Amino acid sequence: MERKNKRHSALFVALGMISTLTLGFTFGKLAGEINPQTIDSAAGIIGLSFSPAEKDSMISRLETQLSNLESSREYKLDNSIAPALVFNPLPIGYQPETRQMPVDFGLAESVTLPTSDVDIAYTPVHELAVLIRNGQLSSERLTQIYLDRIKTYSDTLQCLITLMEEDALAKARLMDAELASGRYRGPLHGIPYGIKDLLAVKGTKTTWGAAPYKDQEIDETAQIVEKLDEAGAVLVGKFTLGALAMGDVWYGGVTKNPWNLEQGSSGSSAGSASAVSAGLVPFAIGTETLGSIVSPSTRNGVTGLRPTYGRVSKHGAMALSWSMDKIGPISRSALDNAIVLSILNGKDEKDPSTIEAAFNYSAEKDPKSLKIGYFKSFFEGNRSSENDRKVLEFLENEGFELHPVELQTSVSAGPMTMMLMVEGAAAFDELTRLGWDDELVAQNRNAWPNLFRAARFIPAVEYVNLARQRSVLIQEMHDLMKDYDVIVTPSYGGQQLQITNLTGHPALCLPNGFNGGGSPTSITLLGNLFEEDKLVMLGDYIQKNTDWQAKRPPLFNK
Numbered sequence: 001m002e003r004k005n006k007r008h009s010a011l012f013v014a015l016g017m018i019s020t021l022t023l024g025f026t027f028g029k030l031a032g033e034i035n036p037q038t039i040d041s042a043a044g045i046i047g048l049s050f051s052p053a054e055k056d057s058m059i060s061r062l063e064t065q066l067s068n069l070e071s072s073r074e075y076k077l078d079n080s081i082a083p084a085l086v087f088n089p090l091p092i093g094y095q096p097e098t099r100q101m102p103v104d105f106g107l108a109e110s111v112t113l114p115t116s117d118v119d120i121a122y123t124p125v126h127e128l129a130v131l132i133r134n135g136q137l138s139s140e141r142l143t144q145i146y147l148d149r150i151k152t153y154s155d156t157l158q159c160l161i162t163l164m165e166e167d168a169l170a171k172a173r174l175m176d177a178e179l180a181s182g183r184y185r186g187p188l189h190g191i192p193y194g195i196k197d198l199l200a201v202k203g204t205k206t207t208w209g210a211a212p213y214k215d216q217e218i219d220e221t222a223q224i225v226e227k228l229d230e231a232g233a234v235l236v237g238k239f240t241l242g243a244l245a246m247g248d249v250w251y252g253g254v255t256k257n258p259w260n261l262e263q264g265s266s267g268s269s270a271g272s273a274s275a276v277s278a279g280l281v282p283f284a285i286g287t288e289t290l291g292s293i294v295s296p297s298t299r300n301g302v303t304g305l306r307p308t309y310g311r312v313s314k315h316g317a318m319a320l321s322w323s324m325d326k327i328g329p330i331s332r333s334a335l336d337n338a339i340v341l342s343i344l345n346g347k348d349e350k351d352p353s354t355i356e357a358a359f360n361y362s363a364e365k366d367p368k369s370l371k372i373g374y375f376k377s378f379f380e381g382n383r384s385s386e387n388d389r390k391v392l393e394f395l396e397n398e399g400f401e402l403h404p405v406e407l408q409t410s411v412s413a414g415p416m417t418m419m420l421m422v423e424g425a426a427a428f429d430e431l432t433r434l435g436w437d438d439e440l441v442a443q444n445r446n447a448w449p450n451l452f453r454a455a456r457f458i459p460a461v462e463y464v465n466l467a468r469q470r471s472v473l474i475q476e477m478h479d480l481m482k483d484y485d486v487i488v489t490p491s492y493g494g495q496q497l498q499i500t501n502l503t504g505h506p507a508l509c510l511p512n513g514f515n516g517g518g519s520p521t522s523i524t525l526l527g528n529l530f531e532e533d534k535l536v537m538l539g540d541y542i543q544k545n546t547d548w549q550a551k552r553p554p555l556f557n558k
Helices: 036-045 052-072 117-121 125-133 139-157 165-180 223-230 270-277 294-300 334-344 386-397 418-427 429-433 448-455 460-481 496-503 532-544
Strands: 160-163 192-196 234-239 260-264 283-288 303-306 326-331 372-375 402-405 486-490 507-514 520-527
Touching: 036 052, 117 139, 125 139, 125 165, 125 334, 139 160, 139 165, 139 192, 139 234, 139 270, 160 270, 165 234, 192 270, 223 234, 223 334, 234 270, 270 283, 270 294, 270 326, 283 294, 283 303, 283 334, 294 303, 294 507, 294 520, 303 334, 303 532, 326 334, 334 507, 334 532, 386 402, 386 486, 386 507, 386 520, 386 532, 418 429, 418 448, 418 460, 429 448, 460 496, 486 532, 496 520, 507 532, 520 532
Parallel strands: 192 234, 192 283, 372 402, 372 486
Antiparallel strands: 160 234, 283 326, 303 326, 303 507, 486 520, 507 520
């Protein structure tokens, strides 16, 4: 496909700003030379003004900057190359526990094998693991069940990009052979799963859900996929994501919500959540930058775990925001997510943002020993739903003591999300400069093409100052949360979703019922940095004593 090239010579200037005034490309028509008038235009965009003498003095420096920018663009930067600045979410004086203890998921000694394939398909990972370990169910049969369901339903849901049938069956047979010979790799041995198609797998397409990259092959495999492979998991397919990790619109259509096929799956881990909800896989891998696990988990009625920033390697994953991207599991239970996270966890020399931290989970610990807070004002009036308040009622009726908390910070999270826009615009620099953004399906004002263009006009100075405010936010959230083991919140209460994505705190999003239209709703549990085990303890208790997670979308329960 012939692509429009927006790049022009060094004398062509777009409206810009002091740090990125001379961008070297235009949106539609050529700009003139750098002069006091173009400086006035640029300064107006960022709320500054300069005297005639100041403007005259800047011209030569701006021309030099433009020349430097043009020169730097001669070097092709792959999306996988992270900036030398590495984000660290640890507040002053805090270090995570690094001593890894034996993990105890409290798995049953035996589980009754369901009689129907559909019931097997909807069996959670922690029970499938027992069935496989005890020889009641082969990995090959289980894998075939999911492959058949994918082939039956994935077109309806528009949730699949690549089916890996041959490789999956070969891996499943290997896992059965190993088990027969006495080798058992752990609770993911022989368990099928899928991944969001922004994770590279050597020998397959990695499309990022976007037309400009739909035939892209990356000659490596993501670190977490290698870890899951070593743990014995069976990769059956790569699922859709909203183009470049936004929404549920990808180059092949709109991924559907199994509970309502007239509704999108939400995003951007749209395919992963939709597939888990419809029983096409028992778990899938998603990513979150600003809600991309929480949102589709809510919409599809499944359980999503957003780990602490730095716990899971991002090597081999598409970068949208190096300082905000996080990778985590989506499944049908909190306990399933803990099993998966125990494999994903770990420092990786290929990803300098990873942090050494233990994941210690023990089913022997009493959830009622947890100190639980809740964001009181978010549960009042029309700021929450009846389903949200029922979660608090359930916990109180079960004997948990709940402590009211208010989410108050001295800095606003809203402006800080511009950091995501800047990093995304940098990650997809060529997409904008060379006009490839025209190939994306979504072209509205809030879609990536427009957001990336606008982000070019955020000054570098302001980006750094936002990062400094983020340091304040990190410390304030740590000070607020350190007195509690878990804080319960409506999933979209106040700015908590923005704040905790910026600070790197973990979150567990789990179903809590349905709204008046029959669509699933969710509640979110927040934890301290690297304390996902406490989220799982409470989430597992809730799910073992309610039936919200057990519901199945009727169209796919057959």
